[in-house]
Amino acid sequence: MLFLTLIVSASLLSTKTPSPPPLGATPLEWSIRMADSEQARLGDGLNAKPDKKEHLGYTTGLYADALIRLGEQTHRPVYTADAEKIVGSFISPHGKIFNFKVKGVDPDTDPSDKPEDANLSHFYYLDDLQAGVALIKLYDLTGENRYRLAADFLRDQLRHQPRTTDGGFWHKERYPYQMWLDGLYMAEPFYAAYARRFNEPSDFDDIALQFRLIALHAYDPSTGLLYHGWDEKRQQAWANKHTGTSPSFWSRGIGWYAMALVDVLDDLPADHPARPALIRDLNQVAIGILRYQDSRTGVWWQVTDQGSRTGNYLEASASCMFVYALAKGVNHGYLPPSEIPAIRAGYAGIIRQFITVGLDRKTINLNQCCSVAGLDKKRLGTFAYYTKGEKIDSNDLKGVGPFINAGVECSKLFGHRTFDP
Numbered sequence: 001m002l003f004l005t006l007i008v009s010a011s012l013l014s015t016k017t018p019s020p021p022p023l024g025a026t027p028l029e030w031s032i033r034m035a036d037s038e039q040a041r042l043g044d045g046l047n048a049k050p051d052k053k054e055h056l057g058y059t060t061g062l063y064a065d066a067l068i069r070l071g072e073q074t075h076r077p078v079y080t081a082d083a084e085k086i087v088g089s090f091i092s093p094h095g096k097i098f099n100f101k102v103k104g105v106d107p108d109t110d111p112s113d114k115p116e117d118a119n120l121s122h123f124y125y126l127d128d129l130q131a132g133v134a135l136i137k138l139y140d141l142t143g144e145n146r147y148r149l150a151a152d153f154l155r156d157q158l159r160h161q162p163r164t165t166d167g168g169f170w171h172k173e174r175y176p177y178q179m180w181l182d183g184l185y186m187a188e189p190f191y192a193a194y195a196r197r198f199n200e201p202s203d204f205d206d207i208a209l210q211f212r213l214i215a216l217h218a219y220d221p222s223t224g225l226l227y228h229g230w231d232e233k234r235q236q237a238w239a240n241k242h243t244g245t246s247p248s249f250w251s252r253g254i255g256w257y258a259m260a261l262v263d264v265l266d267d268l269p270a271d272h273p274a275r276p277a278l279i280r281d282l283n284q285v286a287i288g289i290l291r292y293q294d295s296r297t298g299v300w301w302q303v304t305d306q307g308s309r310t311g312n313y314l315e316a317s318a319s320c321m322f323v324y325a326l327a328k329g330v331n332h333g334y335l336p337p338s339e340i341p342a343i344r345a346g347y348a349g350i351i352r353q354f355i356t357v358g359l360d361r362k363t364i365n366l367n368q369c370c371s372v373a374g375l376d377k378k379r380l381g382t383f384a385y386y387t388k389g390e391k392i393d394s395n396d397l398k399g400v401g402p403f404i405n406a407g408v409e410c411s412k413l414f415g416h417r418t419f420d421p
Contacts, residue, residue, distance in 0.1 A: 095149020
């Protein structure tokens with residue numbers, strides 16, 4: 001009897017429960033975990049639906065582009081297929097973009113829309129151009145002409161975008177004479193990708209102009225940072241009556257700008273005369289970004305230069321954007337290798353500060369994402385507005401997309417090094 005008991009005990013000991021997956025992971029593995037987690041959470045939730053008013057906006061475009069980049073880096077076609085399912089659901093066989101409102105043409109336009117209505121049709125709205133980056137990539141990957149036609153349509157919208165008197169794109173038609181940092185990312189990477197892919201070289205001069213103007217009007221040399229917005233007419237409630245700038249430094253706005261620079265440089269011709277200036281701009285803002293990196297956590301605050309001031313908080317989306325832009329800048333030789341330790345601290349900080357792992361030890365969440373921020377008669381761009389005026393979310397695509405991209409770029413810097421939550 002004792003002999004049989006020993007056999008059974010030995011048998012039970014030899015049948016081990018499978019070990020749970022480790023919590024630590026390489027940057028590329030973290031990006032894979034995030035993409036897999038988000039696809040499991042969303043399902044087809046981002047796809048166009050006939051009974052809904054959603055449109056192909058910048059958050060969807062940013063996320064789809066991140067999936068395409070991840071697919072390229074991992075050689076796993078599932079991520080590109082996921083991106084195509086999302087974006088493709090909005091594009092008709094003839095290249096019409098579902099729910100995209102065209103001024104004076106679209107029969108779905110609601111004449112009761114008013115400028116103060118948050119659901120105003122998106123006329124000359126730079127945010128809606130960002131998805132054009134994914135459209136061009138999908139056209140090259142699939143050969144489907146509907147993606148080219150949709151990209152052509154967005155490019156034509158840009159031809160009619162209102163401008164400041166010195167040539168800067170208004171952020172939106174309903175925000176007259178205003179340039180926002182967000183708009184540089186929404187328009188210029190698409191503009192540059194289209195110019196390179198479809199041979200419109202004169203457009204690069206206009207793209208360079210947009211960066212030159214935002215730096216001229218919004219850059220603050222004392223901090224090395226850029227203000228969120230600039231009002232040419234100095235008429236907005238948030239605008240400084242002398243400079244036209246908004247009052248605070250919003251980290252995600254600066255993140256949009258930094259990402260715009262490194263992404264536009266992908267397509268700007270190597271011999272274009274503005275290229276050295278754009279690289280200087282990137283180095284200039286990188287100095288400002290690193291100056292305000294939190295020394296304890298390695299990440300960045302919602303209001304960039306205000307540190308642990310009461311009410312300020314460490315913010316995920318901007319931290320991911322900064323790490324992505326800095327890592328890509330180093331990988332492409334735009335920024336010096338001396339910035340690698342700060343990038344490593346930033347990426348490690350993102351994993352420690354913002355990532356939580358589910359009970360299954362597979363699903364992950366990105367926390368502490370500012371939901372949204374803007375500038376208007378109620379949203380005044382103050383410290384109080386940025387820290388108290390908008391909600392904080394988990395897994396906001398404005399953070400998820402840059403998180404995936406940061407992991408892709410950091411994998412090139414740090415290889416198989418693991419980062420622990």
